[in-house]
Amino acid sequence: SRQPMPLECWRKSANAMRRWAVSPSLPPPAAFAAATLGLGVGPPQARALASAATSPPLGHCSPPCPRPRRRRSLCSSSPSSAAMTALAVEEARRGRKQLGMDPPLYDYLLSNVREHPVLRDLREETASMRGSQMQVSPAQAQLLAMLVQILGADRCIEVGVYTGYSSLAVALALPESGRLVACERDERSLEVAKRYYQLAGVAHKVDVKHTLAVDSLRSLLECGEASRQENVRGIF
Ligand SMILES: C[S@@+](CC[C@H](N)C(=O)[O-])C[C@H]1O[C@@H](n2cnc3c(N)ncnc32)[C@H](O)[C@@H]1O
Structure with a gap:
């Protein structure tokens, strides 16, 4: 040692x-x-x-x-x-x-990435937080958003939200009728995420699940969401 x-x-x-x-x-x-x-x-x-x-x-x-x-x-x-x-x-x-x-x-790359101003603010606030290295990069978030658009996804699930950078990028890319189930066990980081969903005007698209992801996913299955959400195109 x-x-x-x-x-x-x-x-x-x-x-x-x-x-x-x-x-x-x-x-x-x-x-x-x-x-x-x-x-x-x-x-x-x-x-x-x-x-x-x-x-x-x-x-x-x-x-x-x-x-x-x-x-x-x-x-x-x-x-x-x-x-x-x-x-x-x-x-x-x-x-x-x-x-x-x-x-x-x-x-x-950073000067050419399309980063929504609210995403930029969230990235800057997250930088001073514990665990900030966990956040996806602006380029990775843009890739996720692009995949949502290419696939025409309207149902997505995120396992592990942290402060919400990737989920916000996805929620912004989803259509008005789209929904993202966002699973996170840590309350403090989830509070930040929820604040930024509000700021970006996408809170209505995000179904926040504050518990262990396995429990959220099990409850989605038990409620029959699996059959209703056969059009879930993104799990990240
Ligand atoms: C890598 S970070 C996610 C980063 C996020 N994609 C972003 O762009 O900011 C992983 C997150 O998963 C959460 N997490 C880990 N295990 C979990 C579990 N079993 N259920 C729910 N959340 C979990 C952690 O608290 C952490 O916030």
Whole structure:
């Protein structure tokens, strides 16, 4: 099992990141390269994040942070966790998922995606919430909406709504007579979703089920919804 990194190692790692942040000719330090692996972060953005994540210098960590009792380091000056947090917030704010794109390509995609203004507001509010990385990206939501339109779906079911980004995209794409059964067990995130259904004027299309999805689906079957909803075209 992995042990927490000693404070001295964090210091060395943070110093290496600060040096790298101001020296374009240096290769990225191993810890930061590992932290950004798979996130498609290009050198300029990564350098800015490294710089932000490691300043001010670690002097405020003296006397040293207590050794964490659990395996995960709780030291607030841990450079890789700070860098990861900064990255995660930025990723969530922009709705960029691990699509393997570099920032310019993702910016191009984002500037061409059709994102309803209420969806954009929801994405921005969700970015500061716990679990925001769970939200689908604007491009993925647009794909779902496009599938609804191509299939001519008028009945959809979503298992796991979170704050409602994908369900709102689908509800906006559904015809006026369309219905989306939205199953979510977490009340707090569902409250956000319901607020945005109202804001977008689609609340009447969304049948919110606040319980475990298996119970909602079972009750749909028991109520004979399965036979009435043979035109369910989307379960996501
Ligand atoms: C990946 S997130 C969904 C993200 C959403 N599609 C979006 O675009 O924001 C998964 C959600 O499923 C919910 N969930 C997980 N298991 C569930 C279950 N058994 N029943 C209902 N909801 C569940 C979680 O609370 C979480 O909010």
